[in-house]
Amino acid sequence: MSRLFEPYRSHDVTIPNRIWVSPMCQYSAGDGVPGDWHLVHLGQFAAGGAGLVMTEATAVTPAGRISPQDTGIWNDEQVAAWRRITDFLHGQGAVAGMQLGHAGRKGSTHRPWDGGGTIPAAEGGWTAVGPSAEPFGEYATPRALSADEVAEVPGVFAAAARRAVSAGFDVLELHFAHGYLVHQFYSPLSNHRTDRYGGGFEGRVRLPLEIVDAVRAETGPEVPLFVRLSATDWAEDGWSADDSVRLVKLLGEGGVDLIDTSTGGNHPRPSIPVGPGYQVPFAERIRGETGVPAAAVGMITEPRQAEEILASGAADAVFVGRALLRDPHWPLRAAHELGDEARWPDQYARAKNWP
Template sequence: MRGKRVRARVVDPDVSRLFSPITVRGLTLPNRAWVSPMCQYSASDGVPNDWHLVHLGQFAAGGAGLVMTEATAVTSEGRISPQDTGIWTDAQAEAWRRIVGFVHGQGTAIGMQLAHAGRKASTRRPWEGTGSVPPEDGGWESVGPSATAFGEYATPRTLTTDEVSALPQAFATAAEKAQDVGFDVLELHFAHGYLVHQFLSPLSNSRTDRYGGDFEGRTRLALEIADAVRATTPLPLFARLSATDWTDGGWTVDESVRLAKLLAERGIDLIDTSSGGNTPHPDIPVGPGYQVPFAERIRTEAGLPTGAVGMITNPQQAEDIVAGGEADAVFLARALLRDPHWPLRAANALGAEVRWPNQYARAKSWH
């Protein structure tokens, strides 16, 4: 049964829009400055550890309205690197429970991004070089919609039709585990050149079965995953999309708008709007807020709430994005790595109120 679509709504508009609450499918988040998923490449056998507790916990103490985990694999072979986190075993789920409990203890919501890396799996951690990790070094054979490699990575094995048909259940099982642990939000990772994005884009999908070919075929897996996860959980459900491949012949913004409408019909509550990742060296005009127009277009044309990402660093910049109706929230990444308490500082700069941890209350005055 498909979940009922519930749009995000402003609860109290008489404050900074960035620091006004927003309710998504019954979950009220205190502000719209959210933590973007950021891979840490620091787990063992998919199990998060003290690094993840401190990494995510600092953002909860720092005033973020929603803390998102890194891309968390729904199967062992779905990890980006051998050191990525997972949610396919009970041991992994139990390790996440401690982190969820700490974040909740700060009065903050936490979400999990569910992912499968596809042909970009079994790769080296960024600080250990580039390329694929071979099986003899702890890696594995990657898989994808077609036997087309990403740049210098190993050529993936083409998934059979039956294997593709089984993927929605893997996402649904992971979603059930995440819900049982206590996560408040789930996000489906359909972006950045990972498995589902590989199916969406003609540049990486040359299949001739029902999961390839035209728009309907290439989007079938994404929609089946959305259906399976929504049937499993009533939690708010986001989807991260790469709005464009930035490459001729690839996935386009028009297709993203079209897909967003279909995802909305299946109970997706918000589109976390990014771009790129499916070709090694696209020509991207990077600059402050360069991806915000994609969030605005999907929000306007698909009628679905969106989150904006990409070089959002300044409090006024973030405020203007939300207040101007370009997006309903901003996902922050590198700005938070530089300053985990960015939301506390931003609230002060914008004249807004935000919850401070009792232990930090003595620093609330900026004079």
Template sequence: MSHLFDPLKLGDTAIPNRVWVSPMCQYSAVDGVPNDWHLVHLGQFAIGGAGLVMAEATAVAPEGRISPGDTGLWNDEQVAAWRRITDFLRAQGSTPAVQLGHAGRKASTTRPWDGGGALADSDGGWQSVSSTSRAFGELDAPRALTEDEVARIPQQFADAARRADEAGFEVVELHFAHGYLAHQFYSPLVNDRTDRYGGDFDGRTRLLLEIVDAVRAVWPAGRPLLARLSATDWVEGGWTGDDSVRLSRLLAEHGIDLVDASTGAAVPDAQIPVSAGYQIRFARQIKLEAEVPTGAVGLITSPEQAEEVVSSGSADVVLLGRELLRDPHWPLHAADRLHAGNIWPEQYARARRS
């Protein structure tokens, strides 16, 4: 019996199965507005049977974009464009979700296929901001935010969450991982502040909890609110799995329903032991020790591997990225291989191998 295709209820939202689409930036928007590319890109996963389809890291403010091609939720034009996409996802039976983020010192870069380096002023680059004034690798140095400026960031996330509701999203994930702004605050490798947003664990995690509180105040009660963490920095003296357990308990107390456990990217020189399912152990640690539902992500490729993650209790869901780019219909094939029943859309039924 397969558990991968069991429904999952978070709050008042029932998600049809445990195969979720991890947010993957497409760098293809104009002025933060998603377009036909995003409709087809995300829509294919809903047709392919994913229980939850999460849109890419979507900026809460223009200066929070990784690149000029990032999607956003800071104005009403963006809301209307997203609504067309969420309507389609829902019509196929998938739960539409969006990840809200701010890139911090990793903002104002070119697209990956253009090198991913610092965006020149002449090409529309802007001043990035962070918890620090130290640069990430070869990117331009950010401006350290003042204490008053940091205190205003939670409202940007709350405003974006309100627009996410208007746009038809049923789940919001807060991007607290991968070396972006929130991670720049909680990682001791990056945060060198001496005000109330720096120093010890409580100071470095203060912004995250303020963001959760601000979003929870506007996000409809009963709608799931998730957080993606980098569960370790993979560097001695950096953030650890035990720190993530401690933070996850606090996040749950403040209204987070599930922790999406990824790792790394706070600093450019971390030595990450990449291998099949290399991050699953952090999802398991957080789930068991913090007693919080979790999602596992990272080199999960086969139906049997994904089934083991869920059925063993290591995580409540799996989030797939590159594997779904290779095969957007992965969930359909997985359900057949695991004898989980027929989830194929009627339009594609003739292609199913009985």
């Protein structure tokens, strides 16, 4: 058996293989409620053989959305709608994961195909918030959260985690990457606070550590808890890989089970050496220097490439995004190319014999 098709176990949850669906925003919900699009979008990956199907960044509060069309998990209507989806994923043998996030200063924006950019309040937008009144590029200037408001954020994430588990999700992932709220706090590029949530490293990482503690207290130790981290800002004087190693050691001590290792997102014009597997070395370093399992993501497009990442010890799993959008049955093709067996839906069994 290839490494790619070995099961992955975290606590009492067994993920049937190590091809995992990366969180990908769809900007297609109404009032935070997922609908038919989300059922079909996520369901196709489960039918296509992915082991873990992760939702898009799902807002823990209305003001935490990137766009008004983001999914949410702040009320019971959303829980019921998500339950319909997790039931289908489980029926296909997949594990269901939810990514919990807060956009911070990158919130209240138009969908990409509507032109992007900040939505004015007069057009249905809201005032975005952040650690400091520091805008992201040409976005509107956010309102800096007070210390009391920051202290309330972990409880909001914990309540969302409780709802996610109630909705049938087996794995939770905290979105601490891509320039959204928590990344804004730990990065010196965006956090210019002088209180207990700012200043040096210890102050800037206080919020992510408090969120982990609050979520763990809410869910108990048995729910697998992942964190998506931007391992570097790709910018001078920004967050670095050394900082990430230091933070991941603390996250592991707090009960985080795996780091979903990404990069960037908090600088509007970074210089990134993009290429196949360009973020894999960050996962390898985090895994090797902290002892915390890590997944790799970013331009992983071919089965043999993914297998080599795992076989070399660079990562414990791979998150696949655009390749799955192009071919939702990518895991079935990967099994064929690697000489492995994969789970096929009964309805598709007639296609299992490849020419």
